[in-house]
Amino acid sequence: EPRDPGPALDGPVELVIDDVPVDPASPYLTHKTSRREVYEAARARHPGSGDVVLVNSAGRVTETTVANLLVRLGDSWFTPPVGDGCLPGVGRRLELEAGRVSERSLTVADLRAADEIHVVNSARGRRPARLRQRP
Numbered sequence: 001e002p003r004d005p006g007p008a009l010d011g012p013v014e015l016v017i018d019d020v021p022v023d024p025a026s027p028y029l030t031h032k033t034s035r036r037e038v039y040e041a042a043r044a045r046h047p048g049s050g051d052v053v054l055v056n057s058a059g060r061v062t063e064t065t066v067a068n069l070l071v072r073l074g075d076s077w078f079t080p081p082v083g084d085g086c087l088p089g090v091g092r093r094l095e096l097e098a099g100r101v102s103e104r105s106l107t108v109a110d111l112r113a114a115d116e117i118h119v120v121n122s123a124r125g126r127r128p129a130r131l132r133q134r135p
Helices: 037-045 090-097 108-113
Strands: 013-017 051-055 060-064 068-073 076-079 116-121 125-131
Touching (some): 013 060, 013 116, 068 090, 076 090, 090 116, 090 125
Parallel strands (some): 013 051
Antiparallel strands (some): 068 076
């Protein structure tokens, strides 16, 4: 059964940050698998959001439930390293190989301070995103 590739393409993807940490050592986060419980639970905790940013137990952002993160800080774009607990997605790999992004561990504070945020996956490509404003 095909999985939902994410929200519609109109406008930036609205992101929320999940507050339940993921285990960066879990093989289910770093390999594509049908075991999606972590992702489905995060989405269920944030109904109505475009996508949910996962954070590992060390406080580093990893990815969203359906995409890899790309974050611009100043003049440079970064994506979290696989060791922080993200899938080494195809879109992410292509961005790295093209030299458009570098790997760097990123915190929630980095994400909040980002000049730009994009998400990338093989189904939808690279898309702009933004964090939902806190109430």
